[in-house]
Amino acid sequence: MNHLISAPARLARRMLPFRRQSKASPLDALPFLAVPASAIVVLPEPSAFRHELLQLIAQASRRIVIVTLYLQDDDGGREVLDALYAAKARQPALQISVFVDWHRAQRGLIGKQKSEGNAGMYRGYAARLGPGVDIYGVPVQSRELFGVLHLKGFVIDDAVLYSGASLNDVYLARHGRYRLDRYHLLRHSGLADAMAAFVQRHFVGSGAVRRLNVAEVPTTRMLQPAIRELRQDLQGAGYDIPPGGTLGPCDVAVTPLLGFGRGDNSLNEALLALLRGTRERVILLTPYFNLPRPVRIVLGQLLRRGCEINLMIGDKTANDFYIPPGQPFKTIGLLPYLYENNLRRFARAHRRQIGSGQLNIHLWRDGDNSYHLKGLFVDDDVAVLTGNNLNPRAWALDLENGLVLLDPAHLLHAKHQAEWAALKQHATRLSDYRALESPRHYPAAVRKQLKRLNRTRLDRLVNRLL
Known part of the structure; x- marks a missing residue:
């Protein structure tokens, strides 16, 4: 973490945001395997x-x-x-x-x-x-x-x-x-x-x-x-799935997808296409609130269209890098505070949608246990299982994969509803951005390091790398 704070400008250039737009939806001809529900x-x-x-x-x-x-x-x-x-x-x-x-x-x-x-x-x-x-x-x-x-x-x-x-x-x-x-x-x-x-x-x-x-x-x-x-x-790699599959009345269409790099990334393109195709509601799970710019843009579009968005994020104390007060502070312990700052800014920008119930931000916490969930539920007929953290690092650097489950007959709906209900048992809906701890109240060592990052504008680079 310390070496990131002094990282050179060439590293920032390497992490320029993903800007390419897919000319056609990657879901149009997505090959799939027909898996019994x-x-x-x-x-x-x-x-x-x-x-x-x-x-x-x-x-x-x-x-x-x-x-x-x-x-x-x-x-x-x-x-x-x-x-x-x-x-x-x-x-x-x-x-x-x-x-x-x-x-x-x-x-x-x-x-x-x-x-x-x-x-x-x-x-x-x-x-x-x-x-x-x-x-x-x-x-x-x-x-x-x-x-x-x-x-x-x-x-x-x-x-x-x-x-x-x-x-x-x-x-x-x-x-x-x-x-x-x-x-x-x-x-x-x-x-x-x-x-x-x-x-x-x-x-x-x-x-x-x-x-x-x-x-x-x-x-x-x-x-x-x-x-x-x-x-x-x-x-240019991917999973070899033969085209022309047929879906029976008791089947779910399952497509494994690979994601690597900023361009021609099948998983990224599919995630964006699924989000853009939302009709009524979406549930997005991520452990670290540090969304890639394309995802933030699509979520903003969905809110303007009137779609309901549910985000579940780990409370900063449920982050695997969180260092409890009283323990020796290490620079890596900044990360939960950086993510909370990202969330605070997002919640403040969308406070009207939070107040109306269109945007629901759920903070998960269960004692000293930690939270590592990722994935999507789109309407009642699409789910994505993935290890992708939905952050800039996953979007551009790591080798990722995911399983897209298309379920037009809603055969998995009850299972997914039960999964979502179980997750919410240890989550609290954020009523207002002010409910998050203000940076003014962070531990002194955290405030000092955050001030240093903000002054050098390296907080943006750190967000992209971790």
């Missing part, structure tokens, strides 16, 4: 997600493909690794591969002492238990600051367990705390095949993607040419 399950909580993941691993017979930002060196991460090695021992023919972000895997936690990161745990398991679980690092950018592997989805045989959660203690609700996300299980061989094939085609075949649980790991500098080739490959 009964094959789509909404899991209610982190403990259910953990139980389902471990059960699927234990029952796997052909393949396990896990793609996640990180598999942490803690009790939760080790529980998953233990389950993977146990599954391989039971089924020697089982193919197991895990893909994590290259940079994130080889550093310690932010604010902690320098270490070899989670990769040290991976090598320790391989040395102790032998081969059979291949763990790869994926460097989608040359530096973590410029973007990470943020794909989601665990393929286990013919099932896809989809969540924005990574794998560690707090995401898996161990030791009394949890980080809430969304959790969906889709049992469909075509979807599982498409997601597994993408990984095989673009990751396993890339010279930039290397095993982390081996003795000799190349440096990032050595991989620079291969990383450039991987980025170019990903710019």
Whole structure:
């Protein structure tokens, strides 16, 4: 965080807002897989997600493909690794591969002492238990600051367990705390095949993607040419879904989409098209209130058209970077306050719509637990499952994906209503922008750093990068 405050102007130029407009809606000819509504399950909580993941691993017979930002060196991460090695021992023919972000895997936690990161745990398991679980690092950018592997989805045989959660203690609700996300299980061989094939085609075949649980790991500098080739490959990549699908009366249309870079980004274009197509109401979930400019513009258009908008955001105390009063302050602890400032400005600009009930901002908080939800509900017939944080970093830098669920027969409506009702149990509707804490009342260390950022106008750059 400290090095961002002194970042050069060339970095700001690299993060210019996404301005390209799609000439035609990407939804016009969107290929899809017809998935029976009964094959789509909404899991209610982190403990259910953990139980389902471990059960699927234990029952796997052909393949396990896990793609996640990180598999942490803690009790939760080790529980998953233990389950993977146990599954391989039971089924020697089982193919197991895990893909994590290259940079994130080889550093310690932010604010902690320098270490070899989670990769040290991976090598320790391989040395102790032998081969059979291949763990790869994926460097989608040359530096973590410029973007990470943020794909989601665990393929286990013919099932896809989809969540924005990574794998560690707090995401898996161990030791009394949890980080809430969304959790969906889709049992469909075509979807599982498409997601597994993408990984095989673009990751396993890339010279930039290397095993982390081996003795000799190349440096990032050595991989620079291969990383450039991987980025170019990903710019035009996507999931292979055959066109011409037909939707039966009990089916939901499911389309996996990829997003990478500022231009020709299928996921970004689809999200904007879905928002623009809103007829009556939209629900938008994001953990960090830092919306990309195109999304802010579309939300403003929807409000002028009279559509109802519901936003659910984590309270700043539910942010995973929040540092409670009394604990030593670190610069990374500025982020929850930056996001709250963004929200305060947005709420102030739209105070009339908040007062009328057209705009509803829900702040989620449950004790010392944290909030990590993302996604969309549009009217009663569209849902988006994604790990995309709906912020400028996700919009332009990270490698993202999402599942678009088109449900014209409203077969999933009851499940989605139940999910939304459960989320609101720990949320409070913002009555007015003044209900948010004023920056004048922030801790002294926060006020000092915010003043420095504002004076140098670097707050805008920080918003784009984090």
